[in-house]
Each structure stands twice: as structure tokens, then as C-alpha cells.
Amino acid sequence: MRILRSLLTFTIFLLLACCKETPKSDARQDDSNLVINERAKGRIDSVLKAFVDSGNIAGVSALIFEKDKEVYFNAFGDADREAKKPMDRHTIVQIYSMTKPITGTALMTLYEEGKFDLDDPVAKYAPEFANMKVYVGEDADGNPILEETNRPITIRDLTRHTAGFGNADNSKLGKLIAKADALNRNNTLEKMAEIMGKTPLLFHPGEQWQYGPSVDVQAFMVERISGQPYGDYVREHVLDPLGMQQTRYLIPENDRHRFAALYRRTGEGILERDTVTYGNYTKPWPLTRGGSGLTSTIDDYMRFAQMLVHRGTIDSVQILRPETVELMATNQLADSVTERHFLPSKGQVGFGIDFAVRVAPPSSSEENNGVVGEFFWDGAASTLFWVDPKNELTAVLFVQLFPYDPIGLHKSFRDAVYGPIESNQ
Template identity: 45%
Template sequence: MKTLRTLLLAALVPLTSLAAPLVVPTRLEATLSGMVQRGEVVGVSALVFEQGKEAYFGAFGMADREAGRAMSRDTLAVIYSMTKPVTAVALLQLQEQGKLQMDDPIEKHLPEFGNLRVWAGGTAADPQTVALDRPLTIRDLGRNTAGFAAGAGLPDGLKQLADEAWAGASWNTNLRGLARIAARLPLVHQPGARWRYDIPTNIQARLVEKVSGQPYDVYLAEHIFKPLGMTYTRYVVADQDADLGQLAATYVRQPDGSFQRQPDAQAHAFNRKNWAQKPGASGLVSTLDDYAQFARMLLAEGVGPNGARILKPETVRLMATNVLADSVTDRQWLPDKGNTGFGVNVGVRVGPPRHRDDVSGAPGEFFWDGAANTLFWVDPKHQIVTVLFSQFFPAGDARLNKAIRAAVYADEPEAFAGNRPPKP
């Protein structure tokens, strides 16, 4: 008979340690290799950790088809918007230090935003604006509810103003310059009213730079990359860098399904030169293992696999908690990501898939992807971290996203809705 002490000790064991593993390596292997064999991708790689252990690694196809260089574990990929969660961590570190707070008006730290107005109609020659209902806050930046006049979907008059204002910007425009341009333009909506994917993460990066007193790339290297041992992650891949040959080529899927190589001068124009701009929204290159170090830190509530404390547990929970109010019904294309809200620079899955064709995933997961079809997610319930790399356009390839999720969660009914896909 078990003693009372034995029963009490058993009750203290985390439920995640008792759960049967979900990841089946042969299923992932068949899924990813099959996509290459069918010509759905040129190259793809994935790294999965489950319950603290490496559960799967696989690399298939070519990182550089024309050079005959295979996709591998140390392939360098341009991760585009997977830069954004890194920016969230940088910003939240400064909150922990008391140097800023999420509900601070951004003008408290960046005075150029002190005269913001909201577009109310008119033309570029005769703009009509109204006062803000409330100050624009750092929280608005983190959840994409700021409403800067950048990106798609602007009213005609405001679009003309924005096009003129942004016309002079280039990669040689530093973060301070980007912030000044954004501050001169009316907002497209009242703070907090809509979810719009524009430039708030670049303004976050400017905040980090201003408040920390360090150039943004220097801050990231010193406070995130070096402590986590992310030795490959950076903005610039220079001619003399020993790992230049690891940089993956980028491809564009054609209407007939074939892939055409994007010229390297175009695909790597940003990363092959040390431009003045180091964006918070995009631009980093990384490897599977490097980014997995970052993602595993988030799963472990702020502690990297090497023991480095990057954030406090409560700060990671803040980052990974949906803060989009139900009243924010205009969410641009965010619903295409699944049953999803938004935390700080990450999508947060708020429930099971809504219908059979919805993007699958476990409730409580937080994630983001990159324009060239890179993807990561952190699943606290099942203690899973997944990082997937490919390098092709168009962005947001649904078949790749759905295939990797189906392969990981094939034995978890909660991750699907309606008719579950057949197990790969």
C-alpha cells in the first residue's frame, strides 16, 4: 500500500511530465520529405523539442539548389517577421528594469509623438483630423493597435500623405528617422480600435534604443543573443564571415508550381550590407538551433537551456497572453492564422480550431512566422517547441503550416476541428 507521503509527492509532479509524448519522428520525416519529393518546397528543415528533450530534427531538399548545397542544421535563413518576438523580449526586459511600462504613452519616451492626430477624412491637400481619444501607449505598439499610417489599406488622402512621407526612407534611414516620419502622419484610427500590421515593432526597437542608450543591434547581441548562445543570429552577413556559405537561397513559387530562384542581390540585399537601419520588425538571420534556444527560453518562462535568465516568468506570461479585446473586430488578416488573439508581438491561440479548414494548433500556444515561410511556436500545455525553416515566397504558405502541425499533433484531437486530417 502506498504511503500518504508517496501520494503527496506524486501529486506534485507536473502534469506535463506525465503526458505521453505527441511527437512521432517517422511521421514528421514522412511529411517533410514528402513535400520535397512532390516539389511543394525546394528545401525544408525542422527542429522539435518536447518535454525538454530534442524530439525531432530533419532537413530535406536544397538550401541552394543551383549550387547543390543541401538543407542542413546549420543553414542560415532570413527569418523576416520572426524578428518581432525578439523585439518583444528586448522591450519587456526594459519594463522589468523599470525603465518603461506597457501603459506609458509613447511620447513619454519619444517626444516626437506628442502631437499625434487621427485621420478623419479630406484629401492630402486638405486633411481633416481629430484629437486622440486617449494617448497612444507602448501596449498599443505590442498588440498592433497603434494605427500608424504605413502599410496597406489606407484611405486615399492619407495614403497620398504617407506615400510622400515615406518616399525618402530607405535602409539607410535609422530607427530615429523612421520614428520621426511616423510621428508626422495622422493615425489611421483611434488607439486600440483596430489590429493593423504596420510598423509598431520598429517603433518598439526605437524605444529600446532610446531607453537603453545602445544601438538596437548591439542591445540584442548583448542582452539576448550572447546570453542564450545564439552565435549565428544577427542582421549582417558580411563577405568575410566564415558562415557566408551557409546562407540559404530564396525561391519564388510560380503559377505552375515550379520554383524560380530569386536573385541573391535581391533576396539578400538587406543582410549583405551594414545598413543604418536595424529594424525591430524584420531583418534577422538565424539557424534552427539558435532560434530554438530563444523559443525554449520562452517555454521555460524566461530561462534559456544554458541556464541564462532572460525574462521573469510573469513577463513571459504577459508576452504570451491575449490582450486583444473582443471589441477589436477589425483584425485585418489575423484570423487567417487560426483561432488567434495577440500578445506582445506574438499570435496567441485562444481556443481550438473553429472549423475543419482552420489552422490547427493547441490552445495556449503562442507563435509567429516569417515572410519566406519560416515558423515557430511554443506550446506550454504539451511542452513543445517547434522551429521550421524554408526560404520561398509567396509568404504564408498554408500547406506547409498545416502539414507540420498535423504531423506534430496527429494524436491530439484538441488541435483539430471537424474532420481531422489523416495521419501523415
């Protein structure tokens, strides 16, 4: 298996190198100042096709805008192999954590209205979180030992994953979190918050970066502060104004033929169709999560990315002010936050308000490629998007692959867009 994967990686490297060296014709010299020139398009096509041909993904699509123009779109493979439905720009996919930046945007519309300050305690609006405790171990009888938090959880903590919330897979208190089951889809956001307020934290607020349910609490805060159900609020203040009618929690029956299958990779070139997640999107559930749960099309999500690269406005519709987008795209993590879960695997990044933020160029060719100042996030099914303000570039990559990117797809796609890292140093 390692040998086959190494061969695929080597093949992609050769494709990148080959496309990099292809001379431009006279007719194409006017694209020399663009990131996505003809050579880049060739690299991207070759890389994405290679992953499909290897059998490690069923289908993939990519859409890139640069300087207000669509400069790349292509799709390879199938959205549904069994039904022989090709991947295309109308395919609906599960975006998982790419829901999070949309939720953060909804929250920040309330911030702009003066409804809260980022350093306000969450408990000011949600007394459910007024008496949080931190798990520090167990006594001789196996009972949890808890202590008072050093300070309250703030809304800023929610937006940058420093609140202290753990996950069911945390070795320390995972059993307590699993038993509490706050994110059960049959809970409302209010019930979720009630349960989480009684569940111990993994660490004191502000001390670590731990990816978890903070953005689900953001959705609850939107609901609590606005007085409007979260699903209605995000639809009214973000999705509909952007024209994102295809971005939904529930896929109506007449659109389900466009819904991509999700595949689990169990070995080199071996994919098994997932049968678990489909029902999450074909029936209504009480829990409208902020951290996951939306489906989208590649053009819909590009509308969101284009709004961000235009600093909050698209087609004369303003969602956020420029200074708010700048704040969201600014690293909010102090150097003292040294425990950062998996964040270092994303490259030389910090974290802003619901985005990773690149703070330095790649330090080696092994890291994810990118440009300082870009902000981005991805999803559990291996989807990805980023905003590159320096080049006025936005990219969206759609695929439906579990577990999260086990094949280096994101790294290869970024290298195809910008060229191999060694050429930038």
C-alpha cells in the same frame, strides 16, 4: 494549377491518415505519452518531403523539442538549388517577422527594470509621437483630412499592433506612407521615428489590430529608453546570453556560403530565385529594424523558443522572469477590437506582446492546428515557430518561400505534428 494543388493536398491527407494508423512496435511503446512519437515523426517526414517533391518549395527543415529533449530534426531539399547545397541545420535563413518576438523580449527586459509601464504614452519617452493625427479622408482638392487622436499611443499599443500605424498598401493613406518612406534602410531608427511621428495614423489608438511597423517603433523605444543602439542592446541582453551567435543583421563574408536562397513561387511547382533581398544582409545599413531584418539558424532560434517554454530561463541564464513571459503569452486584445486585419487567418487566436496566442481549439479541420495556450509567430518567407507550454514542446520550421505560405505548408506541418484535427475532437 488548382487541380495539381488539390492533388498535393489530397496526397498529404492520405499520408497523414496512413501514418496515423500505423501500429506501434513494442520497442516504441514508451513514447506513447509524447506528442512526437514514431507515428508523428513519420507524418512529418512524409509531409515535408511531399512539398519538396512537388516542386513548391526548394528546401525545408524542422526542429522540435519536447520535455527538454530534441525529438525531431530533419531537412529535405536544397537551401540553394542552383549551387546544389542541401538544406541542413547549419543553413542561415531570413526570418523576417520572427525578428519581432526577439525585439519584444529586448523591450521587456527594460520593463522588468522598471524603466517604463506598458500603459505609459509613447510620447513620454519619444516626443516625436506627441501630436499624432488620424487620417479620415480627403477634401475636394485631394488634401488629407486629419483629426486629433482620441488618446495617446501607449507602449502596450506598440506591443499588440493597436497603435494605429498603417502600411504602404493601405488603400486610405498608403500613398502618404509610401511617400514618407520611414522604413528606408538608409534611415536611422531616430529618423524613422521622426518621420512616423509626422505621418497620419490609420485609426485611433486601441480601436483596431493592424499589422505594421509597431515593432520597429519598439526597437526605437529600446534605443531611446536604454540610451544604447538597438543592435547593441539586443545583442548584449538577448542574443549573446542565449548563445545565439548565428542570429545577426549582417552575415559576415565567411558565413555567406551557408545563406539560403529565397524563392518566389509563381505557379504550381514553379519557383524563381529571388535576387532582391540578398543585399539586405551582406552590407551594413543605418536602419536596424525591430520588426524584420535578422537571419538565423534553426538551432539558434530553437534556443530562443526553449528560453520561452522554460518561462524566461535556459541553462541557468535568465532573460526574463516567469511572470513576464506569462504576460507576453496572454491575450491583450479586448473583445471590442473587432477589426483584426489578417489575424483571424491564424486560427482561434488573440494577440499578446509580440506573439499570437491561441485562446480556443480549432473550430474545424480547415483551421491551423494547435493547443490552447500556445504562442507563436511566423515570417514573410514562410518560416514558423511556436511554443506549446501544455506539452512542453517547441517547434521551428525553416523554409525560404515567397509569397507567404501560398501552399498550406504551416497547416500541413501542424497537422503532422499533432495529428489531423478530426482525431483531436
